[in-house]
Amino acid sequence: MIASDAPALITCPIIGGFPSNNPNHPRTLGDIVRHGIEAAGAGAAALHIHARTHDGEVTQDAAAYSEIRDAIREQAPDVILNFTTGGSVGMSEDERLGSLPAGPELGSLDCGTMNFGDAVFTNTPQFIERTAREMHERGIKPEIECFDAGMVMAGTRLVREGLVDDPPLFQLVLGVQGGAPARVDTLVHLVTLLPPGAIWAAAAIGPPHFPLMAAALAMGGHIRSGMEDVAYVARGEFATSNAQLVTRAASLCEAIGRPVATPAQARELLGL
Numbered sequence: 252m253i254a255s256d257a258p259a260l261i262t263c264p265i266i267g268g269f270p271s272n273n274p275n276h277p278r279t280l281g282d283i284v285r286h287g288i289e290a291a292g293a294g295a296a297a298l299h300i301h302a303r304t305h306d307g308e309v310t311q312d313a314a315a316y317s318e319i320r321d322a323i324r325e326q327a328p329d330v331i332l333n334f335t336t337g338g339s340v341g342m343s344e345d346e347r348l349g350s351l352p353a354g355p356e357l358g359s360l361d362c363g364t365m366n367f368g369d370a371v372f373t374n375t376p377q378f379i380e381r382t383a384r385e386m387h388e389r390g391i392k393p394e395i396e397c398f399d400a401g402m403v404m405a406g407t408r409l410v411r412e413g414l415v416d417d418p419p420l421f422q423l424v425l426g427v428q429g430g431a432p433a434r435v436d437t438l439v440h441l442v443t444l445l446p447p448g449a450i451w452a453a454a455a456i457g458p459p460h461f462p463l464m465a466a467a468l469a470m471g472g473h474i475r476s477g478m479e480d481v482a483y484v485a486r487g488e489f490a491t492s493n494a495q496l497v498t499r500a501a502s503l504c505e506a507i508g509r510p511v512a513t514p515a516q517a518r519e520l521l522g523l
């Protein structure tokens with residue numbers, strides 16, 4: 252594992268499938284669009300999105316995703332769009348895949364079942380394979396999302412089975428209650444399990460968010476920062492926008508000598 256000075260891809264997860272304690276968290280479809288355009292302007296090459304309706308209802312409806320896609324594209328035509336298939340707790344499998352017909356370039360693909368805080372996040376082997384096949388048929392690159400070591404192995408299996416085009420993209424999300432802890436040694440362990448040639452990013456949920464980001468950057472990884480993952484931009488200070496979190500992430504990249512990847516550089520990196 253070598254220290255890197257290559258461009259770093261920043262993904263901004265604008266809004267999660269769970270409620271946030273941050274009063275500034277986006278709520279409606281219009282909020283998602285506005286936050287997304289601002290985050291792209293602050294340096295996010297990719298936006299990870301869970302849709303909401305104009306009334307703020309959680310939805311996986313392709314029509315809502317298409318509306319968000321078109322509205323963001325109007326003002327940020329280059330940004331890479333990544334739509335969730337994780338959805339939120341209690342959604343059926345069919346419902347969760349509703350985002351894919353809206354045609355994002357990337358889609359998140361959760362690679363195992365886990366306790367997620369007080370809930371159970373169910374991803375059966377059959378659903379994982381179904382999601383991978385549907386993305387492959389639609390030409391959507393999976394962002395293989397892993398919350399623990401077993402999920403890295405499950406994602407690697409999809410790569411071996413030829414369901415993921417080169418280079419595979421892994422997102423290592425640490426610090427969820429029920430998943431791997433947000434520790435540097437845990438991150439190193441997960442990275443050593445990745446298949447050769449994999450592109451990877453990491454994010455810590457909650458307070459070790461920025462320290463773990465620094466570790467991921469030093470290890471040659473890419474990063475993710477946004478209001479799905481973290482409520483605070485500094486101790487005791489709620490983030491006022493996704494762009495504010497992306498700005499802090501971008502300044503960390505610059506401080507350690509990794510330029511922030513443009514959407515064009517990110518597309519080249521990911522083979523999109």
Ligand code: ZN
Pocket residue numbers: 264266267268299301335337359479
């Ligand atoms: Zn998400």
